Structures are given as structure tokens and as C-alpha cells.
Amino acid sequence: MDYQLLIHDFVDGTLDKSQEESLFLALSSSEELRNELRQSIALEKAFSKKLSSFTPSAMSTVAIFSGLSMAVPGSASAAGMASSSKTIAFISKHINIIISSLTTALVATAVFFGVNSIKTEDDISLPVSQLVNRNIDLANNDFNIPRIYSTEVPETTVKTVYSIIPSENKNDLLMPPDDNSDISSLSAIIEKPEPLNLVDSKIYHSTILTRKDFNYDSHNLTLNPANPQMITDFDLKGLGLSIEIHGNQSIFQQKAEVPQSSNPLFSNSGITLLYNFNQNLSAGFDIRQEFIYQRFEGSDDEGNQFLYKQYPNYITLSAALRYGFAINDWLGFYSQLMAGGTVTGGVLRSGIGLKFHPYENYNLLIGLDGMVFGYKHQNNFYTSSKLGLNFGVGFNF
């Protein structure tokens, strides 16, 4: 009997039970055969150990997946770095999270602090505390400034401004701005608005704050998000499309000093339609209806300066770009950028969040969503921004 062959088959895992017995008997009495067995086992171990050294390079992995227009798996790129230090491997493995987080943090920071810090000539974005101090100075200087309180009229889409202007001041020109006076005078109005007294005051239906003056067609306000049920009834399986219906809850924004308009059909909600290029990258558009608080200045034909505060409900249409990746089989991370606008100005939005997908074609989203809204009025540029919680449900087709 060829015991070398039996040893080979034993180590190879192909020796049957009956032959095993005769092999073990022979091994018990032969040192030479036991050495043969040791050699064979050592060789098998060496084969196994050698196999682990054949990890494909990260470049090969990238080349294959890029060649097939697929997203490069994170684990594969990490595997390519297996020979490097643990730190490099860790960074490589989590490079998606690191890059996405840094990019989003950078964009969010720019949006909230960079763009929002653009100061107009009148600098109406001063903190409330400063406004209070200036209010005192103003009172001492006894300026006579037209006093304005503006808001939207409920149940209509047309913005109306009540301008309460004491008759003795109507034709007074606003003093040219100096170091302290101009904005201080306006802030006085903010802190101590005059009660609306239609008997003692003249009422102007301002042409400054109407939708028309913002090139806004009031009929468009009635545009409503499509019925989501109707959308999901379509058989779009395999098209790589995602539809998300989401809501927003503002958690940080400028303190609103006027009430929200009360007429929107949908409030802080919207729909995002995305085409998924691959597992990571998606693009599409987003339509949402949301409240955006605005505070800006203007003057009428007679030179009277006004401070306007309004809290209208806008329809925002944006192009969306999203980058995401799976953390595990049921949880994913995403970051997204949106650029678009309302009829009165541009909107830049960024967000990060998590996607929970217990089933393949269905997912729940929750994340942070920040936006800045830029608009012009009478050649001055103003911004409003807010940070909110974004939550919704998505369907993949």
C-alpha cells in the first residue's frame, strides 16, 4: 500500500474511513511515515499562509470597479492597504466616512457662517443684544423714523404690508447713515413696535413687499407636491430611481419676529426624486414647501426707509447630488448638496444623515439639513438660513 498517497489524501481531506484506519496503524509503527505526515501538514499550512499574501492591490480593485462603472467597495480598498500600518488601514477603511463628513462639515460651515456673514450696507443682521443698546442711543437722539410692521395676510398668497407712518414724519428723509444712527434707528422699531392703530395712521399696501415686486407669480404658490401614493403605484422596478417624501423640523434659525403665514397646504415638507448612478452616487431634484424667515430693508419712492420682517412659505426647487454608502446591510450614511431657488432668490442646501433600510425597496431617513436662502431687494443682498431635522421615507425602484 502506498502510504505516501494515503498521507496525501488524509491531509487533502479525501481519505475514506477504512483507509484512515490502516494509515493510523502504519503511522504508529513508522517514524519515517510520521515525518512524512509532518512534512505534509507543514506544507498545507504554508499553502494556507501563502494564500493570504495574494490580496489584490487597491489599484486593481479600483480599476475593475471603475471599468464596470461601479462604486469601489470600501473594504476592498482597505484590503489593498493590508500591508500598511494599522492606522493607514483604519483611515483607508473609513475613508468614505471621513471624506463625506469633512466635506459636509466644510460646506455646512460655509453655508451657515460664511455666506450668512455677508454684510449689506445697512448690516441688519446684527445680534439682538447690539440692537437693544443702539435702541437706547436712538431714543436719546430722538430720531423720527417711519415705523413699520410687516407681515403676511393669512389665507391669501399676496403679501400685504401695513406701513404705519405718523403724518408729521411722512415726508422726512431718512438721515444718511453715519457711524451709529442709521441701523440704530431701525432697531428701535424692532424692539418697540408701535401698536397697529388704523385710526391714527395711514395704511399703505406696500408695493415693495408684494409677490409681484419679488417677480413672484402668486398662483405658483398653489403648486402642491405630487400625491406620493400615485407615484409609488407606477411599476418602475429596476430603473434605479428613488423617491423620498420628507419633512423638516427647524431647530436653529434667526429668531422670527412675525408669525408664519398660515395658508400653506404642506408645511416644511417635500419630495426628492433621485436617479442612482451606482450604490454611492445619486442625482436628481427636490421640491419642497417651507417657511423661510426674512428680514430686510427698503425704501419707498419718497425716501422713507422701512425694515421688513416676513415669514412666508416658499416652494423651493433644487437640483440634488447625493453621495452615500452602506455602513452595514441595513444602515447607510449619506451626504447631499442641493442648489436651486425660489422665485425670489437662490437656495443652497447641504445635509448629512442616516438611511435605515430594513427592506430592499424601502428606507427611512433621518438627518440634519442646513440651508441658506439668498435674495436681493433694491440692489441689496440679504440671506436667511436655518438648520433643521430632515426625516422621511424613501422608495427605490
Added chain:
Amino acid sequence: MKRKISKYTDEELLSLLKGSRKESEEAFTEIYDRYALKVNAYCRTIIGNKDQAEDIFQETFIRFYQNVRSEHPNSTIIGYLIKIARNLCLNFKRDKKQTVSIENIDFSIPADVSFEDKELSDLILVAIDLLDNETKEVITMRVFNDMSYNEIADTMGITSARARYLVFNGKQKIKQILDPYIKDIYKY
């Protein structure tokens, strides 16, 4: 809860590959995770040169994806992958017009290979490289690719018994080549 794709069988992954873009991408990624190491081991062992082996390795997976979307492989995924890799390796070698006769190969470890501080696993490739092409392929498929003798036979166009013989014979030769080092390393 959705079943983890890592739990899918090869057959299920092949079906998924023909599904939507997203499904096929997921399936391909899983197949790559499972078999990239083995396919790369085959290419490296057969070709020898790392850069050229990497090119063939990449081409293997790209062709696999393109082929498997339109036709169902008759073998297992690893068997199908190795068939593609083997054809590419053969084409590559033919193009290189290798003229070295197998009879001229010296079955001893080259003198310029230093064994100091080397482990047995580091010497394995040197030893495999000294085998004839057929034995080298069969050994690689068996020890690195975990292919059954039937799969090897199917891929190589030989009988299962011959595949088994070649593996046994090849390992005996490797043991002979590495015998002094095995004894030294394992001190028996």
C-alpha cells in the same frame, strides 16, 4: 429584515447578477470579496510577474461580469473565473512565445534566492514555479482555489483521476525541493 448578501449561495448571486443594476452591482461586489484572493493567487502563480498578473486579474473579473450577464456558467463561480483567467494566461503566454522547454528546467532552487529569515510560505511560490505548467496549474487550483478534482478536471480538460495524480505528484516534488528547509524550520 433583508438577508445579508454574504449569506447568499453562488447560485443566488448568479441570479442576482442578472437583475437590476443595483442588484447586479451588489452581487458582483460580493463575488469579488469572495473570490478575488483566489483568482489573484492563480494569476500570480501562473504568470509570475506581478504587474502582468494584475492586468490579467483585472481583465478576468471584467470579462466575468460581462459574460455572466448574458450567459449562465456551467460551472461554479470560482470554476468559471479560473476558466477565464486560464484562457487569458494562456493567451498571454502564447503572445510572449515562451520557448523554454520543460526538459531544460532545473528542478532546484536558484542560487540567488536568499532563504535567511524566510518562512516556508515565502518559498512555496519558488518551488511551485519549478514545476511543469500542467502540474503548476493543478496544484494552484487545488491548494489556492479550493477547487474539487472534478472542477479542476473540467477546467483543464483532463480526467479527475489525472488531476488527483498531478496534485499528489506536484506536492511530492515540492516537498522534495523544500525538504531541507521544512526540516530546518520545523526542527524534526
